[in-house]
Amino acid sequence: MRIDARDIHVRFGDAQVLRGVALAVGPGEMVGLIGANGAGKSTLLRVLAGVQAPGEGAVLYDGRPSRAIGERELARRVAFLAQDGEALWPLSVAAVVALGRLPYRRPFAGLSAADRAAVGRAMGAAEVKPFRERVVGTLSGGERMRVLLARALAVEGDILLADEPIAALDPLHQLQVMALLRATARRGAGVVVVLHDLTLAARFCGRLVLLSGGRVLADGPAEAVLADANVAEAYGVTLARGERAGETYLLPWEPVAVGCHGHAHIREER
Numbered sequence: 432m433r434i435d436a437r438d439i440h441v442r443f444g445d446a447q448v449l450r451g452v453a454l455a456v457g458p459g460e461m462v463g464l465i466g467a468n469g470a471g472k473s474t475l476l477r478v479l480a481g482v483q484a485p486g487e488g489a490v491l492y493d494g495r496p497s498r499a500i501g502e503r504e505l506a507r508r509v510a511f512l513a514q515d516g517e518a519l520w521p522l523s524v525a526a527v528v529a530l531g532r533l534p535y536r537r538p539f540a541g542l543s544a545a546d547r548a549a550v551g552r553a554m555g556a557a558e559v560k561p562f563r564e565r566v567v568g569t570l571s572g573g574e575r576m577r578v579l580l581a582r583a584l585a586v587e588g589d590i591l592l593a594d595e596p597i598a599a600l601d602p603l604h605q606l607q608v609m610a611l612l613r614a615t616a617r618r619g620a621g622v623v624v625v626l627h628d629l630t631l632a633a634r635f636c637g638r639l640v641l642l643s644g645g646r647v648l649a650d651g652p653a654e655a656v657l658a659d660a661n662v663a664e665a666y667g668v669t670l671a672r673g674e675r676a677g678e679t680y681l682l683p684w685e686p687v688a689v690g691c692h693g694h695a696h697i698r699e700e701r
């Protein structure tokens with residue numbers, strides 16, 4: 432499925448959060464959505480998921496608006512992992528992951544064999560099987576995040592929208608979840624993942640979309656999107672860059688100096 436957001440405007444009260452954002456994602460694409468705190472990444476993801484209506488603009492799913500597809504069909508095709516899924520419910524891990532199959536189930540019907548297989552695959556991929564019987568509210572933050580990821584994977588949709596899925600994870604699980612998302616894209620899903628880690632964004636995402644000031648400041652391969660000028664404008668920092676085995680790593684280094692006219696400029700390396 433192709434998801435195509437056109438000229439999206441979102442305003443909350445006086446704050447214009449998105450102003451004319453366009454983003455189209457096709458099957459097999461792994462897109463990293465990046466930008467500073469408050470740049471509008473979660474808002475855009477919610478718009479793509481169909482849970483936040485834009486003030487202006489439209490989101491098309493294979494050329495059709497969500498109302499032409501229907502809520503249930505959309506929920507089967509577009510999986511959404513929200514940022515602050517607190518999930519302190521008194522439910523077992525397996526029951527939470529099974530919620531990902533709700534769009535497939537008939538009212539009051541249990542899990543079908545296909546549902547159980549999808550739940551098993553998702554729990555295996557997100558490595559939550561060891562605590563499948565635990566109550567989800569008793570898990571650590573990172574464990575819980577992997578359970579919510581498993582719930583989104585269990586949907587086995589055409590599109591996976593994941594809002595900061597690695598923010599609470601230890602280094603090994605960060606790498607594993609990024610690899611898992613990339614594998615999901617390689618199997619044909621369109622994946623959009625919100626990230627703050629620019630190294631992992633650059634390494635794992637074939638395409639980055641950088642939001643700043645409510646607009647798309649840059650959209651393309653990591654080398655181009657993470658050019659010094661874009662990073663300075665979007666984040667107000669310089670990056671230190673290094674290379675390992677042909678891949679670049681990037682560290683936030685220092686705030687950009689602000690010139691006398693209020694223009695940010697990057698301090699020369701000494």
Ligand SMILES: Nc1ncnc2c1ncn2[C@@H]1O[C@H](COP(=O)(O)OP(=O)(O)OP(=O)(O)O)[C@@H](O)[C@H]1O
Nearest residue numbers: 443444446448466467468469470471472473474475
């Ligand atoms: N329901 C709302 N009501 C009012 N303001 C909102 C609402 N939702 C978001 N905002 C504001 O819109 C802006 C964008 O929020 P959003 O969550 O999309 O940012 P983000 O890029 O995901 O940020 P972060 O990196 O901090 O998660 C923020 O300034 C936020 O305070």
